[in-house]
Amino acid sequence: MTERTISPSLDMRDVATAHTPIAWERWLLWAFVLFVAADFAWLVAWNKNFGWPIVAQWFTADSILKGLSVTLGLTVVAMIIGIAVGLVLAIARMSDDRLFSSLASLFIWFFRGTPLLVQLIFWYNLSTLFPEISIAIPFGPTLVSWNTNDLITPMTAAIAGLSLNEAAYMAEIIRGGLLSVDKGQVEATDAFGMTRARALRRIIIPQAMRSIIPPTGNQLISMIKATSLVSVIAMADLLYSVQAVYNRTFEVIPMLMVAVIWYLIITSILNVGQGFIERYYARGERGTSNARAAIRLEEPA
Amino acid sequence: MNFAAKVVAPVTAQPLVRARNVHKSFGDNEVLKGIDLDVMPGEVVVVLGPSGSGKSTFLRCINHLEAIDRGYIEVDNEQVGYQLRRGRLHKLSDRAIAVQRRKIGMVFQQFNLYPHMTALENIIEAPVGVHGQNRKQAVAYAMELLTRIGLADKANAYPRQLSGGQQQRVAIARALAIRPKLMLFDEPTSALDPELVGEVLATMRDLAQQGLTMIVVTHEIGFAREAADRVVFMDGGVVVEEGKPEAVLANPTHPRTRLFLSRFIEKH
Numbered sequence A: 001m002t003e004r005t006i007s008p009s010l011d012m013r014d015v016a017t018a019h020t021p022i023a024w025e026r027w028l029l030w031a032f033v034l035f036v037a038a039d040f041a042w043l044v045a046w047n048k049n050f051g052w053p054i055v056a057q058w059f060t061a062d063s064i065l066k067g068l069s070v071t072l073g074l075t076v077v078a079m080i081i082g083i084a085v086g087l088v089l090a091i092a093r094m095s096d097d098r099l100f101s102s103l104a105s106l107f108i109w110f111f112r113g114t115p116l117l118v119q120l121i122f123w124y125n126l127s128t129l130f131p132e133i134s135i136a137i138p139f140g141p142t143l144v145s146w147n148t149n150d151l152i153t154p155m156t157a158a159i160a161g162l163s164l165n166e167a168a169y170m171a172e173i174i175r176g177g178l179l180s181v182d183k184g185q186v187e188a189t190d191a192f193g194m195t196r197a198r199a200l201r202r203i204i205i206p207q208a209m210r211s212i213i214p215p216t217g218n219q220l221i222s223m224i225k226a227t228s229l230v231s232v233i234a235m236a237d238l239l240y241s242v243q244a245v246y247n248r249t250f251e252v253i254p255m256l257m258v259a260v261i262w263y264l265i266i267t268s269i270l271n272v273g274q275g276f277i278e279r280y281y282a283r284g285e286r287g288t289s290n291a292r293a294a295i296r297l298e299e300p301a
Numbered sequence B: 001m002n003f004a005a006k007v008v009a010p011v012t013a014q015p016l017v018r019a020r021n022v023h024k025s026f027g028d029n030e031v032l033k034g035i036d037l038d039v040m041p042g043e044v045v046v047v048l049g050p051s052g053s054g055k056s057t058f059l060r061c062i063n064h065l066e067a068i069d070r071g072y073i074e075v076d077n078e079q080v081g082y083q084l085r086r087g088r089l090h091k092l093s094d095r096a097i098a099v100q101r102r103k104i105g106m107v108f109q110q111f112n113l114y115p116h117m118t119a120l121e122n123i124i125e126a127p128v129g130v131h132g133q134n135r136k137q138a139v140a141y142a143m144e145l146l147t148r149i150g151l152a153d154k155a156n157a158y159p160r161q162l163s164g165g166q167q168q169r170v171a172i173a174r175a176l177a178i179r180p181k182l183m184l185f186d187e188p189t190s191a192l193d194p195e196l197v198g199e200v201l202a203t204m205r206d207l208a209q210q211g212l213t214m215i216v217v218t219h220e221i222g223f224a225r226e227a228a229d230r231v232v233f234m235d236g237g238v239v240v241e242e243g244k245p246e247a248v249l250a251n252p253t254h255p256r257t258r259l260f261l262s263r264f265i266e267k268h
């Protein structure tokens, strides 16, 4: 006997008609948290010590925007070089070739093992260590030669320091991602006669991206803040520009608020971007909108 | 010893696959201890044998996923992985080996479809990217293959949205898309739920009937009986018995074959 014949109330018990109970505790919690947040915002907004008029006045000042563009430019360039070099290092480190893998390990060991600040200062003062940089046949004649001081400006020192340091960290992140890809995938690309380069580009890296992106997002955000270290080598980034102002006007807190708000704006934009990229590389997973669309298709007979 | 093969193919034909005295060790573990096997064009050879007897290893040696230690393997009149030049045998470069593999299709136990690509993209990846085919033609052929395996409506589905049996059929289509001269199957149904095995075997039986040359490692005795031209029984890294399926399966002469088959019949 089926349920339907014994129970006339079956339609009423259809779960499609069910009501969700109102979760009073959760609403109360929300109200409380919003209240505390509003109260705190009000306190901060009306606190004279934050100097909001001064924040507003300096927020888009020329020197601040210039500093901001230096911060953003350095971050982008250092990150791009860092990822590119990191990818090469990761592949070298995983290769069967002992020479390449040891060189990559050595690089990673050195650049992760020393403070970034020290690396930046070394790059900036490279001319005191090597006054001339030349391309020459080892132990033989010199072909081209430059004065180190002409090559190493604060800008190039900052880019070299930040990107090589970044490369060492990215190398390990990328290697972790590549290791997370199923071995059968490599085997399939081999069996189909794909070249190593194509297999990496088309099959392995796209799958590794899922585990590479979240830590790379972390790295990018750390990088934005790490760029403030370049002020020690006289690069006028966002923080440096802000400091330059408060060294004259002594409005330390309002000027720092200018920097904080800018940093938060950039970070928020990056978070949104990261979300989009993650969704792109999550395609093919069950539960994405794609999946739902395809599952609705009828099963073949 | 390739008497059985000659019955199937025209007497004049050259074997498509010729393996001689193939040895392979992993460290101290000698897995293949001198395998000889010829496969004629159009022949379907089913390799049976207990777990660990070296069936997968032998299959992987044929397309050089594993390098062999002794002996030689030839596919379509080319030695796999090596080349004889001026009386000396040279290892081929990775690139040249990749080229050799392009005429061999392979189907894996775990499917190994590319999860970030749709079924259609999976199928056209090698024809377009490796064989340099025109994309439009590749898509047309891929759709033809999908239709043949009854999955045309799944062209835009991702592998994880397909059942195991559907995934394995797509994997078969992917291997067929390169128009291979030889197809290797390594236990294509072992990762499938019992009710999904049939659809994959049916697809493979179709291929066998169309005259594709196939080497199939499987535990499906039924498939061997119906579709194989020849059954090869491996144990302990050697071929202990081979012959027509009727003969080997019904009247195994070697005691180890008999033991293996009797266990199977008990289980199934």
Ligand SMILES: Nc1ncnc2c1ncn2[C@@H]1O[C@H](COP(=O)(O)OP(=O)(O)OP(=O)(O)O)[C@@H](O)[C@H]1O
Residues within 6 Å of the ligand: B026, B029, B031, B049, B050, B051, B052, B053, B054, B055, B056, B057, B058
């Ligand atoms: N890459 C490897 N490294 C070391 N040993 C291996 C490797 N691949 C296979 N072997 C060993 O070789 C032997 C034969 O393995 P193989 O996978 O060829 O057996 P099989 O006949 O396919 O068995 P099954 O039916 O279980 O798949 C096993 O003892 C296995 O442990």
Ligand SMILES: [Mg+2]
Residues within 6 Å of the ligand: B055, B056, B057, B186, B187
């Ligand atoms: Mg096996």
